[in-house]
Amino acid sequence: MLNRSDFLLRDDIVFLNHGSFGACPRPILDEQRRWIEQLEAQPVLYFRESIANLLHARNTLARYVGAEGKDLVYVTNSTFGVNVTAHALSMMLTEGDEICTTDHEYGACDRAWEQYCVAKGIRYVRAEIPMPVPSMDEMAEIIWSKVTPNTKVLFLSHITSPTGVRLPVEDLCARARAAGILSVIDGSHSPGHIPLDLSTLQADVYTANCHKWMCTPKGSAFLWVAPHLQDAIIPLVVSWGARNPVAGDGPLNIEHEFIGTRDYSPFLSVPFAIELMAQQPWDRAQQYGRGLAYVAHDMLVALPGVQPMHASGHDPLLQMATVILPSDVDTDHMKQWLYNERAIEVVVHRWLNVPILRCSAHLHTQQRDIDALEAAVREYLTGFSSRESS
Ligand SMILES: Cc1ncc(COP(=O)(O)O)c(C=O)c1O
Known part of the structure; x- marks a missing residue:
């Protein structure tokens, strides 16, 4: 199967936003x-x-x-x-x-x-x-x-x-x-x-x-x-x-x-x-991406104040995991912090006043990317809540 080395994605960035523009392999x-x-x-x-x-x-x-x-x-x-x-x-x-x-x-x-x-x-x-x-x-x-x-x-x-x-x-x-x-x-x-x-x-x-x-x-x-x-x-x-x-x-x-x-x-x-795609074969590629999205979803919703986007649990068909962040999060600040301080490219924004994080997984994604996201979100939210309570 194609993997991370087949893509031109920079090694110094944890790239978890395939959803916005895709990524094309060599x-x-x-x-x-x-x-x-x-x-x-x-x-x-x-x-x-x-x-x-x-x-x-x-x-x-x-x-x-x-x-x-x-x-x-x-x-x-x-x-x-x-x-x-x-x-x-x-x-x-x-x-x-x-x-x-x-x-x-x-x-x-x-x-x-x-x-x-x-x-x-x-x-x-x-x-x-x-x-x-x-x-x-x-x-x-x-x-x-x-x-x-x-x-x-x-x-x-x-x-x-x-x-x-x-x-x-x-x-x-x-x-x-x-x-x-x-x-x-x-x-x-x-x-x-x-x-x-x-x-x-x-x-x-x-x-x-x-x-x-x-x-x-x-x-x-x-x-x-x-x-x-x-x-x-x-x-x-x-x-x-x-x-x-x-x-x-x-x-x-x-x-x-x-x-x-x-x-x-x-x-x-x-x-x-x-x-x-047929050579991968693509259903295996999709399964791989879905598996990582699923893991990301479960790791993120285990963090304090983070909720699933779906009341009934993660959509099993998707290679995107979307979660709702604590309501007071400054999403612009968090997005910048994730990118500038932790080199993580992921969607963080407010939609209809709901703070959202959307993480995508495809063939170039690795478990260590998801781990890095979880650690950074944990760190940010922990700092955020301690700032809030101080
Ligand atoms: C639902 C939806 N519609 C339209 C677009 C626009 O895609 P494009 O910029 O390729 O036209 C996007 C891109 O993210 C999308 O997610």
């Missing part, structure tokens, strides 16, 4: 470099051949996520995928329509919906999910209780960014489909992390990053759109599109793939990454 970076060098060796040939190469990359990724290549297009990141979708759907929605979402969404994507929709009188309604978060069934009920006859779109993260929580997306997509509501899923954390089968999910739009948990190069993500909606998902960047279609491509590929000259190497490296 063999995949070498593959990306090969594509970049091919581009620079003969740019015209590269772009001519990119039609077939992208088709292969698209079909390979589609197979991996249970989709068809014609329904999927590579994009640079999920923020881009959400922007395309929010912009296009804002053209379909009218004043008084509602988008139902949660108060645990990623800020940039939240803002995209607000920017495109709220200005047109479309309401953006956030279901409030308490912390510690309740069971999946209870979260589904909380979110669904915000659905009204005006709800036209349900927008949810599959796994939330600020709180590291898996939402009941499977259940809610099925409910939305039955109610005639479009579901748009931000799956930024899903591919390579949790099981993903778009053929059974019943989502209408799914956008996700490969560069997080599949460890592909930065800038490799996808936008998947159900066939019935593809004509409506107009591109954000207007390029040659239908004026210069590639035979066999669907409207999504035609309108969204070629958006001017750009480096396709992140996309073209995905098939190699999927092969490498």
Whole structure:
């Protein structure tokens, strides 16, 4: 299996934040470099051949996520995928329509919906999910209780960014489909992390990053759109599109793939990454990460004042462990202290006024990283409470 030495991560940093930007191992970076060098060796040939190469990359990724290549297009990141979708759907929605979402969404994507929709009188309604978060069934009920006859779109993260929580997306997509509501899923954390089968999910739009948990190069993500909606998902960047279609491509590929000259190497490296993942094999890699996340979770919640994020215990599917810190912790100070004094890179922040620590584990993570985190958090919190009581 790939291990720490296969990654370029600095040895002087305890790196426990895979979740934010991923980390790409050397063999995949070498593959990306090969594509970049091919581009620079003969740019015209590269772009001519990119039609077939992208088709292969698209079909390979589609197979991996249970989709068809014609329904999927590579994009640079999920923020881009959400922007395309929010912009296009804002053209379909009218004043008084509602988008139902949660108060645990990623800020940039939240803002995209607000920017495109709220200005047109479309309401953006956030279901409030308490912390510690309740069971999946209870979260589904909380979110669904915000659905009204005006709800036209349900927008949810599959796994939330600020709180590291898996939402009941499977259940809610099925409910939305039955109610005639479009579901748009931000799956930024899903591919390579949790099981993903778009053929059974019943989502209408799914956008996700490969560069997080599949460890592909930065800038490799996808936008998947159900066939019935593809004509409506107009591109954000207007390029040659239908004026210069590639035979066999669907409207999504035609309108969204070629958006001017750009480096396709992140996309073209995905098939190699999927092969490498199979060699690990990836379910073992995931088991390894989950095991460490589980250990981190249990070590952290044993510390004074630290609580689990999930009322019912750690989500057994995740390679991220999120815990709630004592309510008075100055999260900015703690984050800086962990980095400056203990060289630990980990998410510590306040969300909806709840202080949170989110620790990620992947193939480059080692037990000693988790031990270092536990020791540092213990030291910080002990100092913190003695400062408080003095
Ligand atoms: C839930 C969620 N959505 C969107 C994003 C944005 O990802 P990107 O910066 O690759 O667009 C993130 C990144 O952490 C995320 O966690």
